Amino acid sequence: MTNQISLAQGREYLAIPGPSVIPDAVLQAMHRPSPNIYDGELIDMMPGLTRDLRRVARTKHNVAIYIANGHGTWEAALSNVIAPGEVVLAPASGLFTHGWAEMAEGIGAKVQLIDFGTSSAWDFDRIAGALRADTAHQIKAVLAVHVDTSSSIRNDIPTLRALLNELDHPALLMADCIASVGCDRYEMDEWGVDVTVTACQKGLMTPAGVGFVFFNDKAQAKRAAMPRVSQYWDWQRRVNPEVFYQYFNGTAPTHHLYGLRAALDMIHAEGLESVWTRHERLAAAIWAACEIWAQGGALQLNVADRTHRSHAVTALRLTDGLGTPLRVFTESQLGLTLGIGLGMEDWDGCFRLGHMGHVNGQMVMAMLGGVETALAALDIPRGKGALEAAASALASAG
Ligand SMILES: Cc1ncc(COP(=O)(O)O)c(C=O)c1O
Structure with missing residues (x-):
């Protein structure tokens, strides 16, 4: 009998659009x-x-x-x-x-x-x-x-x-x-x-x-x-x-x-304008990855026009109701929790990436890596090079 191994042990990451990641400084101030x-x-x-x-x-x-x-x-x-x-x-x-x-x-x-x-x-x-x-x-x-x-x-x-x-x-x-x-x-x-x-x-x-x-x-x-x-x-x-x-x-x-x-x-301390810019640049990296995945035909960004996209949350649509299975995979196998398809007609076909608040470049890359892994595990058609596109966006953002 083979053991069912999950790779979810370790520090979990709640990448939903609120509640967001709580900084240690906030937790410590409350303790x-x-x-x-x-x-x-x-x-x-x-x-x-x-x-x-x-x-x-x-x-x-x-x-x-x-x-x-x-x-x-x-x-x-x-x-x-x-x-x-x-x-x-x-x-x-x-x-x-x-x-x-x-x-x-x-x-x-x-x-x-x-x-x-x-x-x-x-x-x-x-x-x-x-x-x-x-x-x-x-x-x-x-x-x-x-x-x-x-x-x-x-x-x-x-x-x-x-x-x-x-x-x-x-x-x-x-x-x-x-x-x-x-x-x-x-x-x-x-x-x-x-x-x-x-x-x-x-x-x-x-x-x-x-x-x-x-x-x-x-x-x-x-x-x-x-x-x-x-x-x-x-x-x-x-x-x-x-x-x-x-x-x-x-x-x-x-x-x-x-x-x-x-x-x-x-x-x-960071500066509110810098906080906004950080969100913008992280969002640009996320969108770069999503746009490459979308070339496979199964995934779609919910908001086509970049000027109308939030820089703090990205809603995605997947064919064949695969949004829920993808989320279940990232949570149970990788320790990464993504947002549900809240309020969408095809709830199970949608999922959301939360990138608000206490989020930095390495967290965004980890989240995208989790999605890439789930797309691979579920054999969902996708364009190749999404993580590279995100990395290039971050590399040129500095
Ligand atoms: C835009 C927006 N308005 C209102 C709410 C409701 O807030 P709460 O769930 O804290 O009651 C939410 C929650 O996610 C929200 O995102």
Whole structure:
């Protein structure tokens, strides 16, 4: 009888698009006894933390912190500015806009959804059509997912802002940057975004559990005019509070704050612009490999146009439902976990590569090597030379 040998023993690699790899510095910062929540270091840390959070979202405006995942920040943001019966416009290029739109419906909003499918970025003619038709300005907000992590589409937020301005439409521009902050260029103030939501478990490299809502004066004016806002979600209570516990409307997420502090220190030590460039260059190497594999006819990048691809996640399609078997192989045989075909019509035929946050060149090469090995093991037709193409892209990126 032959022993079944797996090559998965050793340090595993979670290459999914969030939660992302947690740096040792973040883990170590969290590994400590419970701190005093009434006095001392943790409380003193807050002004610097909120300042550095605003720096990663590129805003001088407000940030409210919630003990919540991304779904929590969706509800928090909506609860502050959308009253029951008000209309929101949701241009969808993947699962997550649908999720945010459903949440809006859940709090009583009327949703106007424009579905661009799972492989196309926003079509501004269609969005313009919806905004132009809204002569009474019933649409109070546009729910804009910057990077849809399911499809890996990166949408063009500045053009959406320009369109709202051109049509003189007063709707709030609300952006979900959960998969882009700390990965892809995102400029809240320069791009004219009124509300930004993000969470800590992707580009911010911290275990899931803390989320952020950034908002400007226009959004605050809408908040002030709301008939009511649920006390827990109310962002007003959380910004510049007089006492520490009001930041979180209760007990602070103590250890997450230390982890987040360490993560923000890493980002700002590297430089946010350099973080974006690193993601761009690593993504270019990944795409170079994928484009070679695609020559075999079985694999396809989900987003054809490079200008609409996220630099933090890459969704791929495989023929014959081979995405799931490929993932099962890399995890069970190599210790490499890849992302599922979330939100795609052919779930089993798709998989995703996560390359967000604490990721460097050797990790990307290992991940691509894992995919190459799985393609070989499953005898999936593929172009030859993918790893060489990735190596050349990295070699010339320095
Ligand atoms: C773009 C985007 N929005 C929202 C969410 C939801 O976040 P969470 O799973 O933390 O609730 C995710 C999660 O992956 C996401 O990628």
